[in-house]
Amino acid sequence: MPDRRKDAMTDGPPLFRKVLIANRGEIALRVLRACHDLGLRAVVAYSDADRDSLPVRLADEAVCIGPAPAAKSYNNIPAIISAALLTGCDALHPGYGFLAENAYLADICEQVGVTFIGPRPETIEQMGDKAKARQLMKEAGVPLVPGTIEPVQTLGEARKAAAEIGYPVLVKAVAGGGGRGMRVAMSDAELVRQLPVAQAEAQAAFGNGDVYLERYLSKPRHVEVQVLADAHGNVIAVGERDCSVQRRHQKVLEEAPAPGLDPAVRARLFAAAVKGAKAAGYVNAGTLEFLLDEDGQFFFMEMNTRIQVEHPVTEIVTGIDLVKWQILIAAGRELTIRQEDCVAVGHAIEARITAEDGDDDFRPGVGTVEMWIAPGGPGVRVDSHMYAGYAVPPYYDSLLAKIIVWGNDRDEACARMERALTETVISGVPRSAPFLRRVVASAPFRNAQLHTGFLVEHADELSPGRDASENTAG
Numbered sequence: 321m322p323d324r325r326k327d328a329m330t331d332g333p334p335l336f337r338k339v340l341i342a343n344r345g346e347i348a349l350r351v352l353r354a355c356h357d358l359g360l361r362a363v364v365a366y367s368d369a370d371r372d373s374l375p376v377r378l379a380d381e382a383v384c385i386g387p388a389p390a391a392k393s394y395n396n397i398p399a400i401i402s403a404a405l406l407t408g409c410d411a412l413h414p415g416y417g418f419l420a421e422n423a424y425l426a427d428i429c430e431q432v433g434v435t436f437i438g439p440r441p442e443t444i445e446q447m448g449d450k451a452k453a454r455q456l457m458k459e460a461g462v463p464l465v466p467g468t469i470e471p472v473q474t475l476g477e478a479r480k481a482a483a484e485i486g487y488p489v490l491v492k493a494v495a496g497g498g499g500r501g502m503r504v505a506m507s508d509a510e511l512v513r514q515l516p517v518a519q520a521e522a523q524a525a526f527g528n529g530d531v532y533l534e535r536y537l538s539k540p541r542h543v544e545v546q547v548l549a550d551a552h553g554n555v556i557a558v559g560e561r562d563c564s565v566q567r568r569h570q571k572v573l574e575e576a577p578a579p580g581l582d583p584a585v586r587a588r589l590f591a592a593a594v595k596g597a598k599a600a601g602y603v604n605a606g607t608l609e610f611l612l613d614e615d616g617q618f619f620f621m622e623m624n625t626r627i628q629v630e631h632p633v634t635e636i637v638t639g640i641d642l643v644k645w646q647i648l649i650a651a652g653r654e655l656t657i658r659q660e661d662c663v664a665v666g667h668a669i670e671a672r673i674t675a676e677d678g679d680d681d682f683r684p685g686v687g688t689v690e691m692w693i694a695p696g697g698p699g700v701r702v703d704s705h706m707y708a709g710y711a712v713p714p715y716y717d718s719l720l721a722k723i724i725v726w727g728n729d730r731d732e733a734c735a736r737m738e739r740a741l742t743e744t745v746i747s748g749v750p751r752s753a754p755f756l757r758r759v760v761a762s763a764p765f766r767n768a769q770l771h772t773g774f775l776v777e778h779a780d781e782l783s784p785g786r787d788a789s790e791n792t793a794g
């Protein structure tokens with residue numbers, strides 16, 4: 321039996337001796353698979369709660385980094401660095417969440433001779449400060465939502481700025497994020513009332529009362545662009561994703577390409593993303609988030625300096641293995657993919673299955689998975705660390721599985737997603753799959769009437785008991 325780890329990627333300088341995977345769940349498994357595809361050995365760092373997990377079982381080595389609470393394990397920088405050094409790792413992949421966007425971890429890695437598989441610490445820091453990121457993109461000529469760059473201090477200042485921007489305006493907390501601390505003002509009179517409320521709210525929530533103003537876009541789409549940038553100055557826009565179907569700022573369904581996007585708008589979006597990433601001196605995989613309005617105008621929101629949960633939809637339509645490229649780029653390899661190669665073929669959709677009851681306001685639940693029948697067949701990929709008998713730990717996010725489907729066109733992808741979600745059986749823990757199936761089967765989703773308020777707007781028609789054909793076991 322030949323060792324698949326010997327023959328892969330033997331051209332060019334050696335990649336890494338061993339990679340530490342400082343994460344858990346499906347993304348730890350995804351990174352492990354990329355390592356194995358590249359012929360690399362990997363060590364999974366795990367907490368007490370994940371001792372029996374699938375990534376630990378499939379890893380070449382595993383090392384315990386502490387007790388179940390993330391603060392003592394997955395967010396514990398000294399424990400993670402020690403694990404890397406003790407196991408002889410010369411690279412570290414942070415996955416997403418936890419320390420993935422922690423500039424300090426990236427910095428320490430550099431200092432102890434472990435390659436951080438991600439951007440430089442300075443880039444992480446810069447993009448982590450949303451005001452700095454906006455300033456940088458503005459200077460680079462990437463469009464921002466019309467508004468103030470600097471915080472507005474006084475009511476007089478705010479009214480003057482709002483009159484220039486044009487109503488409705490959105491008051492946003494400088495220190496905010498995830499939609500917290502936003503207030504809409506439809507008119508000057510409303511701004512007079514809302515500004516002090518927004519400032520007080522921001523002060524209470526973030527310990528910083530600074531707010532700024534933007535034109536309020538009424539039904540924007542969330543469209544983000546995946547970029548890859550190597551250490552030699554090559555930057556490409558791999559593809560865009562539409563992630564408008566969100567619930568309380570948590571993405572629920574993502575797809576690629578963005579339905580109905582005018583090719584000319586896509587070309588401008590890609591050019592803006594490449595320009596922004598170049599201006600940031602970006603290296604590795606990253607994502608620029610934009611709001612897209614109804615007339616095809618787009619505006620930069622923020623840049624994520626990590627691999628994202630929804631990266632597979634881009635992989636599926638482009639055939640580009642993004643996690644593999646993260647590792648190759650970190651090892652100093654030059655991109656061999658050119659911009660012209662980044663063409664979406666067909667359509668991909670991802671559904672996030674969580675241990676939350678989609679029929680009961682996404683009530684989270686813990687417990688042990690009794691039965692898990694994964695969907696399959698043509699055009700179906702499942703990224704999951706779940707197995708029958710798996711105990712869902714209460715300490716971390718409740719993502720159980722990502723179901724990703726491909727179709728020749730969006731209709732076929734939707735039909736396959738409906739099939740996949742119908743085949744899916746998860747028992748023992750609450751799950752969101754039946755709700756997702758209703759969303760995918762709904763007329764507004766089929767018609768791609770996507771915007772960030774989609775689930776709120778259609779809440780009634782997506783509530784349970786409206787779908788006679790539902791598989792109650794699933």
Ligand code: MV4
Pocket residue numbers: 465490497498499500534535536537538540542564566569611621772773
């Ligand atoms: C907006 C907006 C409309 N107009 N900005 C919410 C999270 C934050 N990062 C940006 N957000 C929004 N900013 C202007 N000028 C609407 C949202 C928004 C949203 C954005 C992306 C994904 C889901 C969302 C859900 C509600 C509101």
